[in-house]
Amino acid sequence: MSENRIDNVLHETRHFEPSPEFRAQARYSLEDYQRLYRQSLEDPDTFWGSVASELHWFTPWQRVLEWNEPFAKWFVGGQTNIAYNALDRHLQARGDKTAIVWEGEDGEVRRYSYRELHRQVCRAANLLLSLGVQTGDRVVIYLPMIPEVAIAMLACARIGATHTVVFGGFSAGALADRINDSGARLLITADGSYRKGAVVPLKSNADEAAQSTPNLERMLVVRRTGQPVPMQPGRDLWWDESLEDVPDQHEAVALDAEHPLYILYTSGSTGKPKGVLHTTGGYMVNTYLTAGAVFDLKEDDVYWCTADVGWVTGHSYVVYGMLLNGATVLMYEGAPNYPDMGRFWKIVQDHRVTILYTAPTAIRSFMRAGNEWPAKYDLSSLRLLGSVGEPINPEAWIWYFQTIGGGRCPVVDTWWQTETGAIMLTTLPGAHATKPGSAGVPMFGIEPAIVDNEGHELGADEGGLLVIKRPWPSMLRTIYGDDNRYRSQYWGEIPHVYFAGDGARRDADGYYTIVGRIDDVLNVSGHRLGTMEVESALVSHPAVAEAAVVGRPDPVKGEGIVAFVTLQTGAQVGGDELRAHVSKEIGAIARPDEIRFADALPKTRSGKIMRRLLRQIASGEELKGDTSTLEDAGVLEQLRTVH
Numbered sequence: 222m223s224e225n226r227i228d229n230v231l232h233e234t235r236h237f238e239p240s241p242e243f244r245a246q247a248r249y250s251l252e253d254y255q256r257l258y259r260q261s262l263e264d265p266d267t268f269w270g271s272v273a274s275e276l277h278w279f280t281p282w283q284r285v286l287e288w289n290e291p292f293a294k295w296f297v298g299g300q301t302n303i304a305y306n307a308l309d310r311h312l313q314a315r316g317d318k319t320a321i322v323w324e325g326e327d328g329e330v331r332r333y334s335y336r337e338l339h340r341q342v343c344r345a346a347n348l349l350l351s352l353g354v355q356t357g358d359r360v361v362i363y364l365p366m367i368p369e370v371a372i373a374m375l376a377c378a379r380i381g382a383t384h385t386v387v388f389g390g391f392s393a394g395a396l397a398d399r400i401n402d403s404g405a406r407l408l409i410t411a412d413g414s415y416r417k418g419a420v421v422p423l424k425s426n427a428d429e430a431a432q433s434t435p436n437l438e439r440m441l442v443v444r445r446t447g448q449p450v451p452m453q454p455g456r457d458l459w460w461d462e463s464l465e466d467v468p469d470q471h472e473a474v475a476l477d478a479e480h481p482l483y484i485l486y487t488s489g490s491t492g493k494p495k496g497v498l499h500t501t502g503g504y505m506v507n508t509y510l511t512a513g514a515v516f517d518l519k520e521d522d523v524y525w526c527t528a529d530v531g532w533v534t535g536h537s538y539v540v541y542g543m544l545l546n547g548a549t550v551l552m553y554e555g556a557p558n559y560p561d562m563g564r565f566w567k568i569v570q571d572h573r574v575t576i577l578y579t580a581p582t583a584i585r586s587f588m589r590a591g592n593e594w595p596a597k598y599d600l601s602s603l604r605l606l607g608s609v610g611e612p613i614n615p616e617a618w619i620w621y622f623q624t625i626g627g628g629r630c631p632v633v634d635t636w637w638q639t640e641t642g643a644i645m646l647t648t649l650p651g652a653h654a655t656k657p658g659s660a661g662v663p664m665f666g667i668e669p670a671i672v673d674n675e676g677h678e679l680g681a682d683e684g685g686l687l688v689i690k691r692p693w694p695s696m697l698r699t700i701y702g703d704d705n706r707y708r709s710q711y712w713g714e715i716p717h718v719y720f721a722g723d724g725a726r727r728d729a730d731g732y733y734t735i736v737g738r739i740d741d742v743l744n745v746s747g748h749r750l751g752t753m754e755v756e757s758a759l760v761s762h763p764a765v766a767e768a769a770v771v772g773r774p775d776p777v778k779g780e781g782i783v784a785f786v787t788l789q790t791g792a793q794v795g796g797d798e799l800r801a802h803v804s805k806e807i808g809a810i811a812r813p814d815e816i817r818f819a820d821a822l823p824k825t826r827s828g829k830i831m832r833r834l835l836r837q838i839a840s841g842e843e844l845k846g847d848t849s850t851l852e853d854a855g856v857l858e859q860l861r862t863v864h
């Protein structure tokens with residue numbers, strides 16, 4: 222196991238019990254959790270079967286699980302539709318209830334009742350059908366945080382088209398890679414999106430991507446920013462115009478429980494992002510269960526998750542898990558600091574948000590901005606706070622709890638991954654005491670362990686690798702088009718268990734603390750990025766001969782990106798140009814914080830780049846460990862002194 226890259230040492234030893242008021246109204250008590258958790262492991266068929274039966278199935282399942290390691294089938298033989306369960310199922314009791322309340326960066330507000338959202342999704346489903354989209358086809362969605370992104374996802378799910386949402390901050394190149402890997406023929410995008418008051422040109426990125434996507438036949442373009450964009454006849458259609466004469470009645474298609482619901486690309490330790498495949502039934506059941514339990518959902522909650530729908534958090538806890546529960550979801554389009562650092566708190570006040578789910582990087586940046594920003598607003602509507610995406614340091618946890626939650630709102634620190642589909646480790650807010658910096662205990666049906674590199678289970682407080690010992694309903698089914706990579710990366714690293722890629726430890730009370738990734742995956746502001754991806758982007762610049770990218774601890778972003786670069790003989794290029802190049806190749810989230818140039822990179826005699834040394838250099842540490850295998854020791858001095 223590599224050294225801990227994130228300073229997550231617990232100096233904070235306080236525990237926080239849920240208040241008597243919270244406990245009294247909570248969905249689950251500690252006894253409920255203990256009883257149900259035991260049942261979920263001892264009798265999973267009964268446990269999962271009873272959760273699943275709260276939802277609608279066109280045909281009942283015959284078996285809860287068929288496990289043929291590493292391939293799982295959940296609710297075998299069952300037929301359902303997640304969009305039906307998220308919308309139609311609520312029409313009777315919640316038709317007029319607000320499903321989505323949306324605030325644009327420019328302050329515009331739109332509200333969709335469950336009935337209206339259902340109507341819009343039915344029309345969009347009919348539009349997709351009229352364009353020849355069939356069950357099983359892939360559709361790529363490249364949209365900002367506007368209601369149409371949820372409508373497009375649900376319309377795909379309704380007809381059984383597999384969606385692939387690409388984060389709007391990704392570049393044309395990253396978009397093209399995902400269109401090609403998924404084999405999509407249709408792209409849904411927008412003219413542009415607003416970010417810090419400026420227009421992000423989504424359509425022109427899409428046009429650029431389309432130059433290298435031979436499969437792509439059509440583009441549907443949502444009007445958001447209104448600037449003129451070229452429309453290619455025969456290929457491009459306006460979303461609003463195309464929907465005008467489309468009927469708003471549509472019967473949701475009964476789909477096999479294992480029908481592919483979506484592909485979401487995420488970074489791994491190679492240069493190429495992997496397409497994580499989620500299917501319908503198990504994902505539906507587990508996001509429904511966890512959304513209700515972890516966020517203690519009540520009928521009158523106004524729930525706000527600040528994640529973009531381009532990430533898994535947006536899939537599971539902006540769209541699917543929440544609408545499956547009939548919740549009211551707030552969506553915000555823009556930047557957290559626009560027009561100023563008070564924007565989030567103004568939104569909480571204006572919409573009377575009761576549950577807020579955000580990322581440590583945002584919490585740390587608000588903490589830095591000062592208490593005067595939240596102090597200007599009335600945050601008394603809040604009753605529960607959540608954190609996701611990276612380890613939260615105890616200092617940020619305490620600030621969130623006290624300054625935002627007024628000391629009365631439990632904080633749930635939820636550990637999970639794109640691959641897991643749903644929350645895996647957390648506390649339940651009315652059941653468990655919380656320990657700042659520690660995510661908590663396993664959710665129902667999840668059986669984790671901490672093991673050493675050989676797979677031997679370790680005891681309390683011993684640091685090791687986090688694994689999951691049995692399949693769960695919302696787990697990824699494969700890497701799209703690459704069963705072998707799925708098998709070897711997730712179920713082959715340590716035999717017969719799911720390998721998460723995180724380092725962790727468990728304390729004597731059974732609470733898990735996540736230390737961070739142990740592979741070549743960085744976590745920058747809660748976003749996963751492969752070091753190899755950034756390296757490939759750098760070496761695609763003509764001046765660059767070789768590049769090595771490492772993370773270094775960053776007080777706000779969790780990790781920052783440092784790139785070590787050697788240039789082609791005679792070539793000259795500045796750090797800023799290379800940073801801009803990476804931004805163009807992948808997206809702004811991948812832009813290195815620092816570029817250091819050298820004549821060579823430190824390598825072993827067998828030619829492997831010594832990343833351990835580079836990490837120490839990047840964070841300004843003393844060089845530790847064995848350097849005797851280094852080919853050219855002079856290189857180290859150069860890397861340390863060149864800035």
Ligand code: 6R9
Binds near residue numbers: 532611635640744747
């Ligand atoms: C949901 C999501 C997954 C990686 C994961 C881990 C880190 C997520 C965390 C956390 C500590 C938490 N991570 N939640 N680390 N505490 N509560 O973020 O998915 O983008 O796939 O990232 O994020 O390292 O392995 P994804």
